[in-house]
Amino acid sequence: MVGNTAEAEDLTQEAFLQLFRKIATFRGESAFSTWLHRLAVNVVLMKLRKKSGKETSLEQVTEPDEESGTPRRDFGAPDLMLTGSIDRVNLQRAVEQLPPGYKSVFVLHDVQGYEHNEIAEMMGCSIGNSKSQLHKARMRLRDLLQEAIRSKAREDRRAAGSAAGSEG
Numbered sequence: 001m002v003g004n005t006a007e008a009e010d011l012t013q014e015a016f017l018q019l020f021r022k023i024a025t026f027r028g029e030s031a032f033s034t035w036l037h038r039l040a041v042n043v044v045l046m047k048l049r050k051k052s053g054k055e056t057s058l059e060q061v062t063e064p065d066e067e068s069g070t071p072r073r074d075f076g077a078p079d080l081m082l083t084g085s086i087d088r089v090n091l092q093r094a095v096e097q098l099p100p101g102y103k104s105v106f107v108l109h110d111v112q113g114y115e116h117n118e119i120a121e122m123m124g125c126s127i128g129n130s131k132s133q134l135h136k137a138r139m140r141l142r143d144l145l146q147e148a149i150r151s152k153a154r155e156d157r158r159a160a161g162s163a164a165g166s167e168g
Contacts, residue, residue, distance in 0.1 A: 034114060102134075105133040106134060
């Protein structure tokens with residue numbers, strides 16, 4: 001998740017420190033391995049959130065590149081740092097649109113890390129039902145996210161068309 005062995009080792013150590021501190025909060029409602037996995041993933045995610053972007057002065061960004069002679073940053077280009085945030089917002093909206101059964105299984109499995117046998121026990125259904133609900137939830141999410149992309153493209157085309165029309 002971090003792409004750096006030394007940092008991964010530090011985060012592993014941090015995860016075990018968290019385990020030591022929070023072992024009393026383990027309720028036994030899921031497998032210990034599931035709980036530990038979630039704890040470790042949360043440690044990594046918190047570290048990634050705390051990482052701040054590298055600061056760069058405006059002069060350094062706008063000065064021409066020595067090799068190409070063009071500015072180092074294209075100010076009209078999409079901000080890739082924001083793209084992930086927009087994707088998360090779209091995903092969150094799509095999850096909210098799922099039917100309750102699909103949403104429950106999706107959140108329990110893909111977000112919280114529970115296994116199908118644990119989900120089946122919690123929801124009072126069969127393991128096969130849990131797997132089926134998850135599959136259907138993912139297919140529905142895919143459709144909802146693709147529709148969000150298509151809607152955004154239509155809005156962009158309309159905005160470009162109205163901007164072109166107002167210039168003339």
